[in-house]
Amino acid sequence: MAEKSNLPLFETKVFKNRLIFRLYTLSIVISICFIFYFRILHLPDSKTAEKLAWLGAFFSELWFTFYWFINIVVRWNPSYRRTFKDRLSQRYDNVLPGIDIFVCTADPMIEPPTMVINTILSIMAYNYPSEKMSLYLSDDGGSDLTFYALLEASRFSKEWLPFCRNFNIEPRSPEAYFRKAVEPINDSLWSNEWSSMKNLYEDKKKRIESVAELGRIPDDIREQHKGFLEWDTASSQRDHQTILQILIDGRDANAVDNEGQPLPTLVYLAREKRPQFHHHFKGGAMNAMIRVSSRISNSPVILNVDCDMYSNNSDSVRDALCFLMDEENGDEIGFVQFPQCFDNITKNDLYSSSLNVIMQVEIHGMDNNGGPGYIGTGCFHRRETLCGRKYKRGSKTESLRWDHHLRIQDRASVLEETCKPLASCGYEENTEWGKEMGLKYGCPVEDFLTGFAIHFRGWRSIYFNPERKGFLGVAPTALLQSLVQTKRWSEGDFQIFLSQYCPLVCGHGNIPLKLQLSYCVWLLWAPNCLASLYYVTIPSLCLLRGISLFPKILSQWSFPFIYLFMATSAYSAGEFIWCGGTLRGWWNDQRMWVYKRTTSFLFGFLDNILRLLGISKSAFVVTAKVADDDVSKRYEQELMEFGAPSPMFTILTTLAFLNALTFIGVLLKLAMHGQTLDQLAMQIVLCGLLICLNQPLYEGIFIRKDKAKMPSSTSYGSARSHTLQGDGLTEVIGRFHVATCTMKVRAGCCFSIGRPFVDPEVSKLKELMHLRESKFLISKSEEFSYKLSRKHVYRRYRSSIALMSSLMSSNRYISRISVHLLLLI
Numbered sequence: 001m002a003e004k005s006n007l008p009l010f011e012t013k014v015f016k017n018r019l020i021f022r023l024y025t026l027s028i029v030i031s032i033c034f035i036f037y038f039r040i041l042h043l044p045d046s047k048t049a050e051k052l053a054w055l056g057a058f059f060s061e062l063w064f065t066f067y068w069f070i071n072i073v074v075r076w077n078p079s080y081r082r083t084f085k086d087r088l089s090q091r092y093d094n095v096l097p098g099i100d101i102f103v104c105t106a107d108p109m110i111e112p113p114t115m116v117i118n119t120i121l122s123i124m125a126y127n128y129p130s131e132k133m134s135l136y137l138s139d140d141g142g143s144d145l146t147f148y149a150l151l152e153a154s155r156f157s158k159e160w161l162p163f164c165r166n167f168n169i170e171p172r173s174p175e176a177y178f179r180k181a182v183e184p185i186n187d188s189l190w191s192n193e194w195s196s197m198k199n200l201y202e203d204k205k206k207r208i209e210s211v212a213e214l215g216r217i218p219d220d221i222r223e224q225h226k227g228f229l230e231w232d233t234a235s236s237q238r239d240h241q242t243i244l245q246i247l248i249d250g251r252d253a254n255a256v257d258n259e260g261q262p263l264p265t266l267v268y269l270a271r272e273k274r275p276q277f278h279h280h281f282k283g284g285a286m287n288a289m290i291r292v293s294s295r296i297s298n299s300p301v302i303l304n305v306d307c308d309m310y311s312n313n314s315d316s317v318r319d320a321l322c323f324l325m326d327e328e329n330g331d332e333i334g335f336v337q338f339p340q341c342f343d344n345i346t347k348n349d350l351y352s353s354s355l356n357v358i359m360q361v362e363i364h365g366m367d368n369n370g371g372p373g374y375i376g377t378g379c380f381h382r383r384e385t386l387c388g389r390k391y392k393r394g395s396k397t398e399s400l401r402w403d404h405h406l407r408i409q410d411r412a413s414v415l416e417e418t419c420k421p422l423a424s425c426g427y428e429e430n431t432e433w434g435k436e437m438g439l440k441y442g443c444p445v446e447d448f449l450t451g452f453a454i455h456f457r458g459w460r461s462i463y464f465n466p467e468r469k470g471f472l473g474v475a476p477t478a479l480l481q482s483l484v485q486t487k488r489w490s491e492g493d494f495q496i497f498l499s500q501y502c503p504l505v506c507g508h509g510n511i512p513l514k515l516q517l518s519y520c521v522w523l524l525w526a527p528n529c530l531a532s533l534y535y536v537t538i539p540s541l542c543l544l545r546g547i548s549l550f551p552k553i554l555s556q557w558s559f560p561f562i563y564l565f566m567a568t569s570a571y572s573a574g575e576f577i578w579c580g581g582t583l584r585g586w587w588n589d590q591r592m593w594v595y596k597r598t599t600s601f602l603f604g605f606l607d608n609i610l611r612l613l614g615i616s617k618s619a620f621v622v623t624a625k626v627a628d629d630d631v632s633k634r635y636e637q638e639l640m641e642f643g644a645p646s647p648m649f650t651i652l653t654t655l656a657f658l659n660a661l662t663f664i665g666v667l668l669k670l671a672m673h674g675q676t677l678d679q680l681a682m683q684i685v686l687c688g689l690l691i692c693l694n695q696p697l698y699e700g701i702f703i704r705k706d707k708a709k710m711p712s713s714t715s716y717g718s719a720r721s722h723t724l725q726g727d728g729l730t731e732v733i734g735r736f737h738v739a740t741c742t743m744k745v746r747a748g749c750c751f752s753i754g755r756p757f758v759d760p761e762v763s764k765l766k767e768l769m770h771l772r773e774s775k776f777l778i779s780k781s782e783e784f785s786y787k788l789s790r791k792h793v794y795r796r797y798r799s800s801i802a803l804m805s806s807l808m809s810s811n812r813y814i815s816r817i818s819v820h821l822l823l824l825i
């Protein structure tokens with residue numbers, strides 16, 4: 001039996017007292033103080049517009065300061081972990097616990113079955129006793145194609161597992177392995193096995209893909225397994241009974257691979273779906289798996305991965321157990337989170353989807369502050385934490401030791417029948433599931449909320465980020481995908497902030513203050529849109545009117561501003577490169593932050609407001625994991641993907657034009673009137689920087705001719721009639737229209753310089769104003785406020801068009817842009 005030993009199973013290194021970092025922080029604090037002093041001292045007391053603009057800048061800066069502060073809290077003392085797997089093996093090898101692995105998939109079109117089974121195979125091949133592993137695939141797409149692919153995977157695993165074991169290969173996803181590995185030619189035995197395995201895999205893959213192309217399962221295949229019969233009674237993807245098939249029963253003596261070694265249990269589950277029941281997206285799928293697995297295998301440890309996150313390191317389970325089974329500190333650890341890393345990042349990471357700084361810096365800091373949040377994939381939980389148990393210091397947690405007497409004896413077919421009710425729609429009614437049990441419902445980032453609740457119940461968590469990454473997934477390969485994904489995150493995160501689970505309120509006394517603040521870095525993504533939108537629009541607009549918002553460049557007051565800008569940029573660039581990025585990548589990252597802050601965060605923010613008003617419910621738009629060849633090619637070339645019209649792009653275009661036009665306008669004005677630059681120089685630089693950042697966007701509008709250029713119809717009108725794949729996004733667009741209209745109507749006026757109006761544009765505006773007649777619903781109260789102030793909008797609209805046209809030309813294009821511009825303000 002396991003002998004006690006004093007040596008811990010893991011080690012933690014905390015980076016403390018980093019002098020340079022602290023000096024940097026201090027210097028920034030000092031410059032911020034100067035900036036606020038400047039703002040207060042020079043508050044204009046005369047004209048309202050000037051004063052308003054000034055106050056706006058002041059409040060934006062206050063916000064940025066607060067946000068910067070919580071970012072520093074997260075970065076203060078990062079910690080790094082190391083495990084000792086040899087000690088784990090020495091002490092516990094025979095009693096290592098069972099582990100249940102949950103993989104979620106939702107749609108066979110955007111999450112192709114071959115990708116899903118690669119994830120499954122990589123996990124089946126863990127360097128861990130197979131009889132102790134049970135894999136559950138939850139298929140929210142309820143697709144017989146996915147089922148078929150899983151059936152093929154269960155057969156292929158008989159060859160694949162021994163192959164992985166014998167040659168000790170990594171990664172153990174066949175697709176990734178054969179893509180990355182070079183064919184061995186020196187060793188003939190190895191070489192033969194290698195190529196025959198490769199052919200076997202390619203064969204399987206082709207077979208699955210051809211069935212996918214066919215669109216239905218051919219009869220000869222249907223006869224191979226009783227499971228296909230289930231689809232005779234399933235009427236659609238959203239309306240079917242529970243489908244539960246145990247494809248490999250690990251307890252069965254015949255379930256062995258080609259070398260006679262046991263195979264892990266493999267279960268296919270499509271929980272019941274009925275139109276009248278909400279299915280709660282991934283959270284619902286996870287909860288169904290928690291219940292079903294509790295009857296079949298009931299392992300004390302649960303690993304959860306998304307269907308695109310294949311295992312890249314066959315030792316991850318052992319790594320995680322080093323934390324959970326540590327005699328000294330293991331008891332209080334509720335979950336072990338691995339970073340979310342990606343396999344398809346290009347060199348300069350155009351869409352900044354690698355999340356490098358978050359994964360390499362921020363979450364390490366959060367770890368030391370109390371533990372990382374649960375980010376939904378690559379996470380090992382104790383089953384009891386997911387089931388709502390509280391942690392009490394000193395009380396022993398459930399034993400993780402393996403005990404085969406606890407295994408259920410029922411036959412697989414009996415289990416299938418008895419487990420089905422656990423995944424039925426009605427099961428959760430009047431229970432604590434979705435509230436105190438399992439993953440929480442009602443939030444698009446159910447994972448983060450659930451993780452917070454676990455912290456709240458007294459557990460801590462661990463972030464483990466080994467050199468060889470544990471899991472690799474697929475990052476979005478198009479701009480819109482990335483923005484929509486970020487929108488879901490920012491919306492969900494802000495929803496948590498506004499809920500009863502706001503860390504600042506309910507965390508008080510339950511979790512350390514520094515963890516409360518660390519959570520806020522993400523939970524407050526969405527409200528960043530306000531200050532950011534302000535900073536990318538108002539200083540430019542003020543430029544047009546000659547309003548100065550910053551000190552003269554030659555005065556001593558400019559120094560804190562310049563220093564702050566330089567130092568924070570240098571710091572962030574340094575950090576980015578330290579995380580493995582390139583300078584170009586950092587520049588791309590800056591652009592994406594501006595884009596995300598002005599679109600995704602804005603949408604996320606507005607959606608929360610609409611939700612609070614009872615107008616909208618949150619949805620989960622699944623991120624596509626495949627792209628057609630054209631898109632992939634442009635992604636490889638790091639060419640920004642626009643293509644489809646979207647309100648998000650309209651905002652980006654508007655902002656890009658606003659800044660470009662102001663910049664040109666101001667230069668012309670300066671040239672004509674010969675004013676000095678000094679007073680407005682900082683605003684001009686800001687405007688110029690935004691223009692530089694927007695370079696790919698201008699190219700997309702003016703230069704590029706390919707399919708993915710910015711669509712010329714990117715305007716609100718076009719977005720209205722546009723429907724993108726998946727109802728979630730359409731809904732988002734609809735709601736966005738409503739939201740912008742209302743926002744516009746309610747917003748105060750920034751320009752009010754009565755000038756004659758330009759007629760043709762009025763009809764355009766009228767059209768826009770009739771958006772309420774579009775298919776999207778507007779609540780009564782909104783409609784009311786909208787009608788009320790329509791007059792004001794017209795007035796403001798006319799003056800701004802006039803302003804722009806008088807400044808520029810009567811060019812139609814430019815006036816159209818002004819419409820966008822107005823919509824925004």
Ligand SMILES: O=c1ccn([C@@H]2O[C@H](COP(=O)(O)OP(=O)(O)O[C@H]3O[C@H](CO)[C@@H](O)[C@H](O)[C@H]3O)[C@@H](O)[C@H]2O)c(=O)[nH]1
Binds near residue numbers: 306307308376377624
């Ligand atoms: O109704 C649904 C919707 C999604 N999923 C699955 O959830 C996972 C994540 O969805 P994806 O579209 O890939 O979202 P991402 O933005 O990539 O996901 C990140 O963000 C989510 C929260 O917004 C987390 O749940 C994920 O784990 C995390 O990887 C995928 O495996 C889906 O198949 C379901 O099972 N059912």
Ligand SMILES: [Mn+2]
Binds near residue numbers: 306308473474
């Ligand atoms: Mn994903």
